Amino acid sequence: MxxxxxxxxxxxxxxxxxxxxxxxxxxxxPVAKKSPSLSPEQQFLGAVHDRNFESWREKGPMDVEIRQYPPKWCAEFEKGHSVDHTLGLDGAHLYPIGMEWGTLEADAHEVVVLGVKYYCPELLDQVTNDLRQSGDY
CATH class of the missing domain: 1.20.5 (Single alpha-helices involved in coiled-coils or other helix-helix interfaces)
Known part of the structure; x- marks a missing residue:
């Protein structure tokens, strides 16, 4: 039994x-291994460094200079402002340029997209659509 x-x-x-x-x-x-999360600032700076922008090859911004822009850009885009307004002299005047370095317009647009991607990703479609409509992306 x-x-x-x-x-x-x-x-x-x-x-x-x-x-x-x-x-x-x-x-x-598959179980993904937990890796330490990077802050938006670290992700943004890493992407900027990896991109190696043409207009910054001889003299580019220091991290402390460029990292100040994305939160300000996000605040402008949250208000519904365009990229042109946000970067322009007649608008928020947040064009990524310093005393010792400059940024070509195409590079500036890409830097803005990287900033939005890591600091306010919910606004990424708004920003890229704005750039596409203006023919700048």
């Missing part, structure tokens, strides 16, 4: 495991 019970129990376990493994195999996703 114990033999029959043991065989039935093993059969049920095998069936249960077979059922679990077949479903689990198709639904299983």
């Amino acid at each position: 114990h033999t029959r019970t043991a065989i039935a129990t093993v059969a049920l376990l095998v069936a249960a495991l077979a059922g679990c493994s077949s479903g689990a195999e198709t639904d299983a996703k």
Whole structure:
């Protein structure tokens, strides 16, 4: 009697495991290792450094200079302002340019997109659409 019970129990376990493994195999996703999260500032600065903008090859901004822009850009875009208004002399005048460095307009637009991507990603579509409509992106 114990033999029959043991065989039935093993059969049920095998069936249960077979059922679990077949479903689990198709639904299983690799477990990603947790990596330390980078702040928006770190992500933005890393992307800017990786991009190596043409207009900054000889003399570009220091991190302390360029990192001040994205939060200000986001504040302007949250108000519904355009990229042209945000960067322009007649608007917020937040064009990424310093005393010792300059930025070509195409590079400035890309820097703005990178800033928005990491600081206020919910506004990225608004900003890229604005740049596309103006023919600048």
